[in-house]
Amino acid sequence: MSHVRLLPRFALGLSLSLALPGALPAHAQGFDQSQLPSLGGASPSASQEEFRLGRAWLRQFRAQAPVWQDAIVSDYFEGLVARLTPYSQLGGLNTTTVMVDHRSLNAFAVPGGVVGINSGLFAFADDEAEFASVIAHELGHLSQRHYARGSERAGQTQLPAMAGMLAGMLIAASGGGEAGIAAAMGSQAAVMQDRLAYSRRFEQEADRVGLQAMATAGFDPEAMVRMFASMQRLARLQGGTPPEFLLTHPVSDSRLSDAQARVAQLTVADSYRSDTLYDLMRARALLSIYANTPDQALSRLAQDGADESARRYLGALISARRGQVDSALGELDRLAAEYPDYAMLPASAAEVALQANRIDEAITRAERWLRFMPSYLPAQMILAEAQLQRDPRAAFDLLRRITDRYPENPQAFNLLATAAGRSGYNGWGHLAQAEYLQLTGRVDRGIQQLAIAKSAAQQENDTALTALIDQRREAFLDYRDALSTFN
Structure with missing residues (x-):
């Protein structure tokens, strides 16, 4: 029996709860410390230890993995997770998402409420x-706390077992493949047979929770059976070197049969399909995968029978990359008129204008859409980046609001650091840079930035900011302690 089938199906379970005590002084409004990340505050469904390690894992992962930074796709992915979460038996557990820039088929769930995908999942x-x-399957693992249950059954001490498991997942999800899975096994070989039998049960439990969540959320649960069948074919075609997801989530005939039987018993809620929107996201994913040969992305999309609008969309993005900006914007505007409910289309046009250095047009386009949908994060981020070139103070104010609402968004803090520096708010600039560094796993450097931020805040006579920096330093020290588990 191969060791490689034993890993990340156990590495599952909890939440990114965000809490720091106390109210923010009036001087510092716009940077709500109650929303800043903390490693404390575990929910009843997960242990404090799981929270701390899972959140530390996410920071380590961002430092080492090829993270896919696409605000439009990320917003779609988060929305889909949010649609499934209320029906996934998570008990109010919050989740956060991360995307990996890798063409292989993979998805994972990690203690800390982290749900991740590779760009390759869109292709598959x-x-x-x-x-x-x-x-839905990964959320099922989270809700059933399969990692913790697996550790308890194996009679292992949770801390070293979990740290080893997450370290291996980090390597595997970063593209290390079987080496990462083998590393995660470590001393677990002695309980391999017991773990494998139990993990098959975990897979079945996650399937059942996922199928029910799909049906209640209005997705056709038969799609899970189709995915299993496709994965089974892929595993047979690739023999001993299937993608990580199939190594860690093997699809057996009995698992496929069980899923089919469960589907027959389910009643699907009023179905809501947005395959056109999904195809638009696939277009972006394929363009990322085939960045150097974009025509291959277009061929792949057509070959898979994607909606014609998605092919037109991808063609527009390719035209923009080739310098045909007016043509691209014209096509995007036509698509936006045909699909007025898809915020990502006008946002894409604003993005194209920004990438072409048409700053004023990017601002106009982003502001126009935000009048209809003020909280649409991709358009907010595009507007903030464009405003950095024209009105850094406006960008600073907008990014303060964004980081309040999305305190786990490294890119927003990175932009905020630039906006603060250009607006003369040096204390805020160094604090934002410190937050960016800790969110991307470089906590020691973040602590150094906090010292610089405090000095700048004192020079600016900003007592509220100085107090906030002191509080953030305590949180950073906790992050560092948790991260040391993986070293």
């Missing part, structure tokens, strides 16, 4: 329901 899943089936 033909429609939205198939994509959702993988996410």
Whole structure:
């Protein structure tokens, strides 16, 4: 029996709860410390230890993995997770998402409430329901706390077992493949047979929770069966070197049969399909995968039978990359008129204008859409980046609001650091840079930045900011302690 089938199906379970005590002084409004990340505050469904390690894992992961930074796709992914979460038996557990820039099929769930995907999942899943089936399965692992239950059954001490498991997941999810899975096994070989039998049960439990969540959320649960069948074919074609997801989530005939039987018993809620929107996201994913040969992305999209609008969308993005900006913007505007409910289309046009250095046009386009949908994060981020070139103070104010609402967004803090520096708020600039550093796993450097931020805040006579920096230093020290588990 191969060791490689034993890993990340156990590495599952909890939440990014965000809490720091106390109210923010009036001087510092716009940077709500109650929303800043903390490693404390575990929910009843997960231990404090799991929270701390899972959140530390996310920071370590961002430092080492090829993270896929696409605000438009990230917003879609988070929305899909949010649609499934209320039906996934998570008990109010918060989740956060991360995307990996890698063409292989993979998805994972990690203690800390982290749900991750590779860009390759979009390439493999033909429609939205198939994509959702993988996410629903991972949420099922989280809700059932399979990692903690697996450790308890194996009679292991949770801290070293969990740290070893997450370290291996970090390597595997970063593209280390079987080496990462073998590393995660470590001393677990002695309990391999027991773990494997139990893990098959975990897979079945996650399937059942996921199928029910899909049906209740209005997705066709039959899509999970289709995904299993496709994965089974892929595993047979690739023999001993299938993608990580199939190594850690093997699809057996009995698992496929069980899923089919469960589907027959489910009643699907009023179905909501957005395969056109999904195909638009697939277009972005394929363009990322085939960045150096974009025509291959277009061929792949057409070959898979994607909606014509998605092919037109991808063609526009390719045209923009080739310098045909007016043509690209014209096509995006036509698509936006045809699909007025898809915020990502006008946001894409603003993004194209920004990338072409048409700053004023990017600002106009982003502001126009935000009048209709003020909280749409991709348009906010595009507007903030464009405003950095024209009105850094406006960018600073906008990014303060964004980081209040999205305190786990490294890119927002990175932009905020630039905006603060250009606006003359040096204390805020160094604090934002410190937050960016700790969110991306470089906590020691973040602590150094906090010292510089405090000095700048004192020079600016900003007592509220100085107090906030002191509080953040305590949190950073806790982050560092948790991260040391992986070293």
